[in-house]
Amino acid sequence: MTRNNELRLLPWSGPDGKPCFLSTDDTNGYVSRLADNTEAIQLGLAAELLKHASEDLSKGEADPEELRALATDLTAALRDTLRVAESRGHRLPLPSPDAHGNDTEGPMLPAAAFG
Secondary structure, three states, X not given: OOOOOXXXXXXXXXXOOOEEEEOOOXXXXXXXXXXXXXXXXXXXXXXXXXXXXXXXXXXXXXXXXXXXXXHHHXXXXXXXXXXXXXXXXXXXXXXXXXXXXXOOOOOOOOHHHHO
């Protein structure tokens, strides 16, 4: 069962910084597709920024102003990534009532695997 009737958190904020939401059952509508594309761009930019930050920080020499700019960019990317994660998490299907039952289907790990 999915949560189709819930509002979708969009990957951008309103002019006053408050979250924006979409109410629709059409996951293929214009705003839904725009949000999907925006999320993909945000995640791609975050991955590129993380790679760039890792490379810069591994050099060991960084100007304080460059570090401040990097921290600002990483903060914005993390904020966007968390918003995407929250939005996608709310759109995951709900587990079926028997998903946590006593069935033995699926992989089983020995108790030793848990320490």
